[in-house]
Amino acid sequence: MRPLLVAAAASLALTGCAGSSAALRSPGANAAAAPANHPCGRTAQASYRHVVWIWMENRSYSSVLGNSGQAPGLAAYAKQCGVATNYHAVAHPSLPNYVAAVAGGTHGITSDCDPGTCPVRHNSLFAQVTRAGGEWRSYAESMSTPCDHRSYGRYAARHNPAVYFPPIARQCGSHDVALGGANGPFAHQLASNQLPGFTFVTPNLCDDGHDCSTRIADNWLSGWLGRIVASPAYRAGRTVVFVTWDEGDGSANRVATVVIGPSVAPGTRVGQRFSHYSLLRTTEEILGLPKLGHAATASSMRSSFGL
Numbered sequence: 001m002r003p004l005l006v007a008a009a010a011s012l013a014l015t016g017c018a019g020s021s022a023a024l025r026s027p028g029a030n031a032a033a034a035p036a037n038h039p040c041g042r043t044a045q046a047s048y049r050h051v052v053w054i055w056m057e058n059r060s061y062s063s064v065l066g067n068s069g070q071a072p073g074l075a076a077y078a079k080q081c082g083v084a085t086n087y088h089a090v091a092h093p094s095l096p097n098y099v100a101a102v103a104g105g106t107h108g109i110t111s112d113c114d115p116g117t118c119p120v121r122h123n124s125l126f127a128q129v130t131r132a133g134g135e136w137r138s139y140a141e142s143m144s145t146p147c148d149h150r151s152y153g154r155y156a157a158r159h160n161p162a163v164y165f166p167p168i169a170r171q172c173g174s175h176d177v178a179l180g181g182a183n184g185p186f187a188h189q190l191a192s193n194q195l196p197g198f199t200f201v202t203p204n205l206c207d208d209g210h211d212c213s214t215r216i217a218d219n220w221l222s223g224w225l226g227r228i229v230a231s232p233a234y235r236a237g238r239t240v241v242f243v244t245w246d247e248g249d250g251s252a253n254r255v256a257t258v259v260i261g262p263s264v265a266p267g268t269r270v271g272q273r274f275s276h277y278s279l280l281r282t283t284e285e286i287l288g289l290p291k292l293g294h295a296a297t298a299s300s301m302r303s304s305f306g307l
Contacts, residue, residue, distance in 0.1 A: 039229040039260055040081035042237070046263035048307065049238040050195040051283045052228070053101075055159065055202060056217055057094065057210035060248035061085070064256040070214035071256075073222030074243065078258050082268030082305045087257040088275050089247040097246045098161040101276040102126065102200075104293020112158045115149040120164045125198065125280060126175075127168050128289045135196035136171075138162045139179040139186040142204035147172035154204035154211070159246070162200070179203075182227075190231035195239060197287050229260065237262045240286070240307060242279060263306045270304040282307070 064071045065078055089097050095113065096106040102125040109118055129136045140148075142155040147169075151157045162168065162176045177185050179201065189195050201224070202208070209217030221243065233239050240261035248255045257274070277298035284291055285302055301307070 038080050038266065039077070039234070040262065040264040041266040042262040044263065044306075046237060046240075046261060046307070048240050048261065048286050050197060050199070050233065050240070051286055052195070052199040052201065052239065052241045053279070053283075054221065054224070054241065054243045055098070055200070055208070056221065056243070056245045057159070057203075057205075057208040058247060059209055059214060059217075059245050059255065060250075060252075061087075061254045061256045063214060063249075064245070065258075071218035071221075073218045073225075074256070074258060076222075077225060077243075077260055078256075080266050081261070082259040082264045082270065084257040084259065084270050084272075084274050084301065084304075086271050086273045087244065087255055087278070088273065089245070089253040089255050090276050092247055092253070094246045095158045095164075097276055098159065099164060100294070101280055102161050103165075104277065104280060104291070104295045114151070115157055115163045118164070119166050121166055123292055124161075124165050124168065125283065125289075125292065126162055126165065126171070128284070128292070129196075129198050129287065130168070130171055132287070132289060134198070134287065136175060136198040136200075137186075137189070137196050138172075138176040138200040138202065140176065140202040140204075141179040141207060143178045146174065146178075147176040154206055156205055156210075159202050159205075159208065187227065190228060190233045193232040193236060195233045198283065225260070234262075240264075242283075244276075244279065259301065259305045259307075261305070261307060265306055268305060270301075272299060272304060274299055274301055 090100045091097055093112050096109045099109050100106050103122050107120050107122050126136050140160045147163055149157055149163050157163050162172050179186050206212040207220035228234055244257040245255035277294040278301055281295035281298045282301040
């Protein structure tokens with residue numbers, strides 16, 4: 001099975017993140033050779049093995065990447081790499097979006113219920129990766145115990161989707177762990193070029209922007225993206241990073257989504273409508289997995305971003 005990793009870049013960072021299935025794609029005609037220190041546009045073709053998702057919280061597109069956006073760090077990545085300008089979350093509040101993105105549907109969840117109240121006894125991207133012989137990891141910031149179903153302090157279980165799926169309970173105990181810092185589990189896997197096929201990164205309630213400002217969230221994100229794109233895992237050319245938000249404001253639910261990968265043409269802006277189901281489909285395609293639920297009919301992001 002072929003893994004894929006999602007990677008992000010910026011020259012302003014201090015801390016960082018990152019499957020299975022290889023695919024060859026060429027970026028669009030607007031592809032231009034990027035300087036060696038740029039994260040994207042390094043190659044016209046790529047064979048991705050690792051996919052990384054980083055999910056942030058509760059911001060509309062305009063407040064992140066719009067004219068009055070408060071995320072200059074991520075905006076720099078968007079310019080150097082690619083951005084989906086018409087990407088939408090699928091529901092309100094948070095949890096249905098997380099479940100939909102990894103399971104192809106909300107499965108009746110309409111609230112931010114805890115894992116004990118609303119377990120999801122359905123197939124998931126995590127289970128798919130395991131069955132295909134690959135590995136996955138979830139890294140949750142400020143979580144004190146692996147696969148923790150409780151919420152406390154700045155850790156919110158509802159933002160850590162792996163804990164909601166009883167079918168992967170055995171793997172969750174060892175694969176869903178604390179993010180850590182510069183010497184933590186995620187940083188170690190980046191530095192040692194040992195990323196799994198699929199990685200889900202969950203910031204805490206401040207760093208994801210839920211309880212703190214967009215600027216604080218952007219600073220955290222820039223730090224980890226910088227670490228990711230500088231890592232051996234990303235420089236090997238087989239990792240792709242997707243940064244998105246769980247939900248936006250109002251019924252439009254339009255959110256910012258940035259795509260960072262060596263084969264992404266710098267300055268790519270795609271206006272096609274995408275959703276969290278598109279993200280799932282794209283990841284499944286990269287990792288050579290069957291399509292779950294609504295991912296089967298969602299638009300893929302691969303060709304648009306040269307993945």
